[in-house]
Amino acid sequence: MYLKKILVAVALLGLIGMAGFAYYVYHNIFAPNTAFNNDEAHVxxxxxxxxxxxxxELSPLLQNEATFERTAERKGYVSNIKAGHYVLRKGMNNNDIINTIRSKNIPIQVKFNNQERLEDLAGHVAQQIEADSLSLLQGFRAAEFLENTEYSEDTALGMYVPNTYEFYWNTSAEAFRDRMREExxxxxxxxxxxxxxxxxxxxxxxxxxxxIVQKETAKTDERPRxxxxxxxxxxxxxxxxxxxxxxxxxxxxxxxxxxVIKRVLxxxxxxxxxxxxxxxxxxxxxPIAMPDISSIDAVLNYEQHDYLYFVADVTNFGYHKFAKTLAQHNQNKAAYVRWLSQQGVNR
Structure with a gap:
């Protein structure tokens, strides 16, 4: 009878220990550990x-930092950190969070257009990927890159075709530049x-x-003309x-x-x-600026006509009046100059 009591006690202690271990595992690894109210958070x-x-980076997003740190140590994440852009979902547990930031780097959409200089492009792209504007500009102007390609400092801007591209956030300046050459x-x-x-x-x-065509008109339907x-x-x-x-x-x-120059003297x-x-x-x-694809294709598919001149149409803002002769153009231009003077545009 005494032995039986001992075995029962040992069994109970074992169950208590297992329950404690199960609680520890659940509390540290599998219990939800997000502190944000939105459906997702970007890291x-x-x-x-x-x-x-x-x-x-994670602290504001976690309910319990201590359990996350313990789980990260147990899963070996502390010594195997991966750079990138990650999306956490509301209600994720520590295990889910670590698996996400270890292997689920999510691409981002990088957009740019209408930049006037390489400096402007570098600043605009730096707001979207990890590389800063200085490293991007240095990459754009790298002598070795320009020497090994057909570009120069004057033409380098033309290599970047405006569009929306998919990149990993942690793309380096050189990798961004090389990818844009491929594009x-x-x-x-x-x-x-x-x-x-x-x-x-x-x-x-x-x-x-x-x-030049793009700077002359913002109307895409007028660009071929x-x-x-x-x-x-x-x-x-x-x-x-x-x-x-x-x-x-x-x-x-x-x-x-x-x-700002509104009027050429x-x-x-x-x-x-x-x-x-x-x-x-x-x-x-x-290029004096970065043209849209619509402007490039407007040149390649230009409208065939006999016009040699054009000037802004003050009766249809945004569009232009076109002329085949200088005499006709001068009449159109006189109307435009009068309108500028009436608006007080001197520069």
């Missing part, structure tokens, strides 16, 4: 982050290359002209005489891209810059 773990930095090469299909060749232009020259004007001028050996190139030349020469037309298409014939040495 960004930097490259070469320490466990302390991971905890600083540029993919964009220039045989069909697009042939159309550029038919214009007797390189792809980069098409991009440079497309940048504007492109047609410039194609006509190029074929006749006329200077492009595009005001946006003069504005760009002035900003570049002044070293001030923040200045006659004295500006004499600026000695290869970007001044009043002074130098042909397409500028590089």
């Amino acid at each position: 960004y773990i930097p490259t070469n982050a320490s466990f302390a930095e991971v905890m600083e 540029y090469q993919r964009f220039w299909t045989n069909s697009r290359k042939q159309k550029a060749a038919d214009l007797d232009m390189t792809p980069m020259q098409v991009i440079s002209l497309a940048a 504007v492109a047609g004007v410039y194609i006509n001028r190029l074929r006749l050996g006329m200077p492009l005489q595009a005001d946006p190139t003069v504005i760009y030349a002035k900003k570049r020469m002044d070293g001030d891209f923040d200045q 006659y004295k500006d037309l004499t600026l000695d810059s290869p970007y001044n298409t009043y002074k130098y014939r042909g397409v500028p040495p590089g």
